[in-house]
Amino acid sequence: MYKEIKNMKTKDFDPKIISWQREDKGSLDTPLMYVYPQPGDNIKEKKFFVVKDYEKALFYNKGVLVDVLGGGVYEIDKRAKVKGTEIVWIDTSFVEIQWGVPQTSGIPTKDGKIIGLHGNLKLRINDVKKFYNDVVAGKKIWTGNDLKGWIISLLHTSLRDVFKNYTAKNVILEEHDRVITLLTSKITDEFVSYGLDLETFYVIGIKSSEGMEQLYKLEKEKASIADELELLKVKGELEAQKVDMDAVRKARERQEQILDATSDIEKTKLITEAKKMEGAVVMDLLEREEKARVAGDVKIIETAGDKEIKIAEMQVESEKNEKIKRKVIKQEIADLKEKLNSFDDLLAEGKISEDVYKMRISRIEKELINLEKNLID
Secondary structure, three states: OEEEEOOOOOOOOOOOEEOOOOOOOOOOOOEOEEEEOOOOOOHHHOOEEEEOOOEEEEEEEOOEEEEEEOOEEEEEOHHHOOOOEEEEEEEOOOEEEEEEEOHHHOEEOOOOOEEEEEEEEEEEEOOHHHHHHHHHOOOOOOEHHHHHHHHHHHHHHHHHHHHOOOOHHHHHHHOHHHHHHHHHHHHHHHHHHOOEEEEEEEEEEEEOOOOHHHHHHHHHHHHHHHHHHHHHHHHHHHHHHHHHHHHHHHHHHHHHHHHHHHHHHHHHHHHHHHHHHHHHHHHHHHHHHHHHHHOOOHHHHHOHHHHHHHHHHHHHHHHHHHHHHHHHHHHHHHHHHHHHHHHHHHHHOOOOOHHHHHHHHHHHHHHHHHHHHHHHO
């Protein structure tokens, strides 16, 4: 019936070439398809036909579709140069359409209100066979206006199917976005079934019964104000909680400072008491030596027997002092261990943080190590 000719150059209005010579009227009156032959055409005089890249062509022979052709130059076979051969060009470029459903003849909602709406869309014919068979249905002329009328008729059906599940208030106010999303999805599926690809679909405005739209808007504003007041309330509660948390943090810091000061005071007290006891022992020895010298007991000290007695006495005193010193150290160790237990209790009761607990325990353990070393020495 035909064969494609590669790399063939053509020129407009060649009498041997069939092509769609467009007359762009710059509006929806512009044709979206072209059918050959027109009255007075003779296919026997033609040798080629051309399909542009933004077109597709349906090639029929005696009413039977032979093929769908894309852009290219095709040579017509002699067998096809007969009555009954028909070529249909269809524009596959994007078409923009402004659509509208007036409120006076609008779409009923679930609660019986009549809704009008308008918007725009952008589409193109993708499946030319399906579009030609199911939409054009054998017509010889099909313009943008014809497509617009068909789309509005389809929109009425789709809108009714969606709006019957929602009240006017839902459509205009509460579930507006959801309704539009459902509508777009349904229309997209409908268009595909007719060979159309929907690029964009916008609802620009919705019109309801007199006064209803304004009432819904006032309700929306009230709801918005209520939301803002609730938000301010939540913010106030959060600020109050923040103040309470700051107070708790400061109280905890004060408690830690008190514990630090108490620990330092107790440590100082223990050291002072130990030094006092050690000083008392030394002073006792010095006083005894001084009394011995004053009493003139030098001779007793110089004699061997007296020296041994004195040495024995000093050893006894030394041992006594050592016992006192060890007793003091043991008492310090016992006190520190008791303090360890008290810090365990404070941590368990949550009165000090774990970081403070670790710092205090580390300090006490170091003191215990030193005291135990002195006890051994």
